[in-house]
Amino acid sequence: MIAGLREAADIYARGADRRDKAAWRAVLADDITITGPGFAISGIEANLGSIDHLTQAFVATRHVVHDIDAVIAGDTARGETRCTAEHRIAGAEGDMLLVWAIRYQDEWRRDGDRWRFVRRDLVVDWEELRPVRNVGGGA
Numbered sequence: 001m002i003a004g005l006r007e008a009a010d011i012y013a014r015g016a017d018r019r020d021k022a023a024w025r026a027v028l029a030d031d032i033t034i035t036g037p038g039f040a041i042s043g044i045e046a047n048l049g050s051i052d053h054l055t056q057a058f059v060a061t062r063h064v065v066h067d068i069d070a071v072i073a074g075d076t077a078r079g080e081t082r083c084t085a086e087h088r089i090a091g092a093e094g095d096m097l098l099v100w101a102i103r104y105q106d107e108w109r110r111d112g113d114r115w116r117f118v119r120r121d122l123v124v125d126w127e128e129l130r131p132v133r134n135v136g137g138g139a
Contacts, residue, residue, distance in 0.1 A: 013063035029116040036122030059088040075110040095132040101125040
């Protein structure tokens, strides 16, 4: 069962990085609420707008899901998803990488054979800003 929760977290991360609203639509409940430092967004359509913000604010992102601890009770689950989020920021002096150590406080609901997020509270434990050094011709 935890595999379904992990799948939802991986799809969410991949959707953010690929700017894929369809991926998020597959794993967010219609009544989703996502909160974090300085923001709270409710409803699926409003949260899909966060994809547009990622596109405008960052050259690229990479979200890596590390692990999940969760308790499943019937068709609901609660737990914590640990993740690293890297945000590439364009700058006149060169690109910078804003890295967040994240703990999502998650609530899921089973919808048929798929788990969907109904709540994600983003906790940033620390952040790091460092210059990007391209190797091997990557952008």
